[in-house]
Amino acid sequence: MDMLTVDKMSVHYGMIQAVKEVSFEVKQGEIVSLIGANGAGKTTILRTISGLVRPSSGSVHFEGKAIEKETSPKIVNQGLVQVPEGRHVFTGMTVMENLELGSFLYKNKKESQAILDTVFQRFPILKERKNQDAATLSGGEQQMLAMGRALMSRPKLLLLDEPSMGLAPIFIKEIFSIIQEINQQGTTVLLIEQNAKMALSIADRGYVLETGKIVLEGSGQELLNSPDIQKAYLGG
Template sequence: MLKVNNINVYYGAIHAIKGVSLEVKEGAIVTLIGANGAGKSTILKTISGLLRPKTGEIIYEGNKLNTMEAQEIVRSGVCQVPEGRRVFANMSVLENLELGAFLRKDKAQIKEDMEKVFEKFPRLKERISQLAGTLSGGEQQMLAIGRAMMSRPRLMLLDEPSMGLAPLLVKEIFSIIKEINQSGTTILLVEQNAHMALSIANYAYVLETGKIVLEGPAKELAESEQVKKAYLGG
């Protein structure tokens, strides 16, 4: 579904991503784990068109994403849930969700999808007219995921969904990510909580200082001594 072929990404003179290749198969949850500053978010931003690779290419369903504008990438079925939620703080929950569907014209389906979001996140329905900036961290994360669902993505890019959340909420968010995947959305998950990420993913890549140093089925990586030492506190 998605193939990242040997991309190199720079921030000015800084070589942030060094020859990274990865693949996301349709229907899978693929996770990218690594320490803070390893370049995980940079890869997601490059896939979603917010950054451009200097060399290499990104192919999604046969189309070259690295030559497309960000809104075209969303229209083609790829949507990112950014790190730190990035909800529109001065707009209501409802307005945030409506913005998720801004490229769509199918009003009846939009209404249907809104109901699906409220089924997954009943708390958002209770706070439908509340300003997004007044929600708790967990509710804002739910809103950010709900907003992405409104674009009907076939591939969802999740950037650090557990960041700053209480352990109980982390469990809830991860079980919702699993549900979204089971209902047909492919997921590429960037996460510092390697333990949780590996517990729900099918396949995993380990990123260190802009390079992939390890990859394999998530269950195998969770058992690997190298990964246990570096990321699972083992």
């Protein structure tokens, strides 16, 4: 079943067309990667799906319902949650306070606690540092906190914007294996990433964007093996 369907979506910033009639789908249970150079329109696509930007034409359906005119909070309520690029943790607040912001949908204390326990199981470092100011965490730990906070709202679909950006190689490996775990436990993932090799190696399917258009699609493996992709993105 298609969890997310984007159909002929275009986005303009003033006179500039950032996204040109893009169509793709994400099926339930998949990891789908959008790859492309900087400025290809990847972040704009995610921001439009999550309601932060309005498309100039085309549609976005989540679980069969049109959401392109919905507000961001409504979209989050339906189970579609984005981890923005650059981590965006709230400094001046503890790790715990950051996580609690993610569980605002749950009035039920018991339910919130159960979700928090699973987040701490997945990210033991956050439990160790729960009373520390989020500003004191390393880049990799802040990325884990941003992901943990998103998981607190129990998303059906997790949108990840450049999760490996600016991280040390050891953390990149760890973040990608966490993304796979989150997916195996039932969360569908749409991932945009500059690190094409890592993104495609965990993706069921991928789409390649160039200047606002999708120019190639295939399974993660097909795209990894494609000479065009190797030349353009994998240094081959």
